[in-house]
Amino acid sequence: MKRLDIFGLLKKDMNQIEQELFRSIEGDHELLNETSMHLLKAGGKRLRPVFVLMGGKFGSYDLDKLKHVAVPLELIHMASLVHDDVIDDAETRRGQLTVKSKWDNKIAMYTGDYIYARALLLATKLENPKIHQILSKAMVEMSIGEMEQIRDFFNTEQSIRRYLLRIRRKTALLIAISCQLGAVAADAEPKVGNLLYRYGYNVGMAFQIQDDLLDLCGTEKQIGKPPGSDIRQGNITLPVLYALEDEAVREPLLKEIAVIREQNGECDVSAAVSLIKSSTGIARAEELATRYINKALEALDRLPNQRTKKNLRDIAHFVTKRSY
Numbered sequence: 001m002k003r004l005d006i007f008g009l010l011k012k013d014m015n016q017i018e019q020e021l022f023r024s025i026e027g028d029h030e031l032l033n034e035t036s037m038h039l040l041k042a043g044g045k046r047l048r049p050v051f052v053l054m055g056g057k058f059g060s061y062d063l064d065k066l067k068h069v070a071v072p073l074e075l076i077h078m079a080s081l082v083h084d085d086v087i088d089d090a091e092t093r094r095g096q097l098t099v100k101s102k103w104d105n106k107i108a109m110y111t112g113d114y115i116y117a118r119a120l121l122l123a124t125k126l127e128n129p130k131i132h133q134i135l136s137k138a139m140v141e142m143s144i145g146e147m148e149q150i151r152d153f154f155n156t157e158q159s160i161r162r163y164l165l166r167i168r169r170k171t172a173l174l175i176a177i178s179c180q181l182g183a184v185a186a187d188a189e190p191k192v193g194n195l196l197y198r199y200g201y202n203v204g205m206a207f208q209i210q211d212d213l214l215d216l217c218g219t220e221k222q223i224g225k226p227p228g229s230d231i232r233q234g235n236i237t238l239p240v241l242y243a244l245e246d247e248a249v250r251e252p253l254l255k256e257i258a259v260i261r262e263q264n265g266e267c268d269v270s271a272a273v274s275l276i277k278s279s280t281g282i283a284r285a286e287e288l289a290t291r292y293i294n295k296a297l298e299a300l301d302r303l304p305n306q307r308t309k310k311n312l313r314d315i316a317h318f319v320t321k322r323s324y
Contacts, residue, residue, distance in 0.1 A: 055182020145169025
């Protein structure tokens with residue numbers, strides 16, 4: 001299912017958001033313009049701006065106001081990806097060279113900082129202090145999530161709860177506040193904003209778990225990077241943690257992960273991927289993703305009836321049906 005199959009009603013407004021994204025990163029520094037533009041041109045799902053616009057449909061929809069939330073949230077997401085690629089030593093993203101790969105780590109870090117600053121500058125055009133409070137708290141939590149991920153590289157003894165808290169901070173939170181802040185910017189009822197937050201949080205959790213599954217079960221063409229990139233980089237994801245609880249594969253999988261760590265990811269990870277895929281880890285992760293989606297749909301059912309609910313329901317189903 002393609003993005004526009006789901007978001008067709010927002011096509012015109014999303015085109016304006018896309019133009020605003022390009023305008024927002026234009027500055028006086030030639031290299032920062034070039035690196036930021038490289039990242040932006042690589043594309044993406046633009047889920048966060050879409051969620052902002054859909055959240056705005058539950059209040060007084062005004063694109064001129066909503067764009068000052070939608071664009072900063074997408075920029076914050078983009079900046080986090082640049083930093084992630086440095087931490088993970090990733091060569092490609094979405095089938096394109098990463099900023100750190102095409103230039104170097106220092107330039108990538110400054111590019112991420114520049115994009116963060118651009119996001120905050122644009123958000124100042126909205127006077128509602130609640131928006132700035134929610135946005136700032138989320139950025140703090142995202143930073144903690146990044147540090148937790150670094151600390152847990154190759155940590156095969158981490159708990160499922162620890163993993164879930166990390167993806168809450170790194171992924172789900174930004175999607176949750178995208179839904180919520182669209183409603184806040186459109187002056188919707190606080191109850192509506194809270195329900196949208198709950199919907200977005202659960203969709204975000206399922207989305208990240210599905211990404212973890214795609215990394216193991218998808219093709220390079222589908223995911224824009226070699227399968228098994230997470231484990232090569234030291235990211236022990238949910239399917240891996242579940243696989244480690246499967247006695248049939250635990251010991252050989254631990255040995256494979258130890259080899260990957262010793263060789264700093266510069267090795268063939270296909271044996272480890274095969275072990276994970278042969279375990280109960282894949283099915284258990286899929287089951288948890290479905291449980292999060294069901295919670296998202298429960299929150300959605302309590303929102304006022306309007307056409308946007310169908311679009312949000314479609315997105316929830318899209319998240320769990322990304323094929324591999």
